[in-house]
Amino acid sequence: MEFNLEFKNIQDPNIKLTYFDQYIYSNIIFFAPTYNEEITVKSDYGLKIDNLLKFFDAGHDIMIFGSSQAAGYIRKLVNEFGVDYDDYDTVVKDSVYLYNYKELLNKDLLDLKENEIVVTKNTINIPAVTKLPKGFILYEGIGMDIDLHNQYVFPILKADENAYSIKTATGEIISNGEKIKLVTGYQARNNRRVVITGSINLCSDRFYILSSADGTNPTTSPNSVFCQDMLNWNFQRSGVLKYENIRHQRVYSNFYLNRKRTA
8 A cells, every 4th residue: 555645834824634524634644743733723724733633533644743843733643642752951961871782873873973762672572562673763852741541642762771751951850761752653432643743853864874773774774674664563554453265154052952952
């Protein structure tokens, strides 16, 4: 199954999700972490949060990319799926990975100065969602937490033990280690799915190259493989139960057969 992509500016007042009460799109991918909440409140077009929830409940999937500048609209949207981004102006950092893993990382990544890229191998062990990475997945952005009482939301990728979430203005550390969720999944009762991340660069060409240890195979790099698994699960191309070639026939009970013989 292939998808036809259609790109829209989120501030386009002509965006519509339906046409004559039929949904135009099968799935939505959000790359608008700084979108202004006030615009959504004052506007009546297709991307109001209530309309997106109806879109999801009607049997469609959503993928959401955030960042360290995640604004009110995107925060309110992910709250609907049991996810909370960390405080405003926070970022996930790791001060020691360059020293701990320098022999295993791409040299171009090590040469970056004062970057806020963290590395992790801490994916969940659910083969239907994503495979365990052979190398380090790169992440740059904001952390998340999930509602532990919500049975439909679960972590897909968590921070490594050396990572921490810090307020950039005050230097206050608000979370650390694998308590920081980097990618989360949500599967509803109707089997529709949402994937949420706080890194708009997670699935970028740049991170595909930088996560490749030798920098020569971006399509098979940890970030590339992880993102492909994530997309496949999100858009119902993996982890879906199917049944086919079903047959049925009449089965007689032993009581009926014995009765027929003695008649």
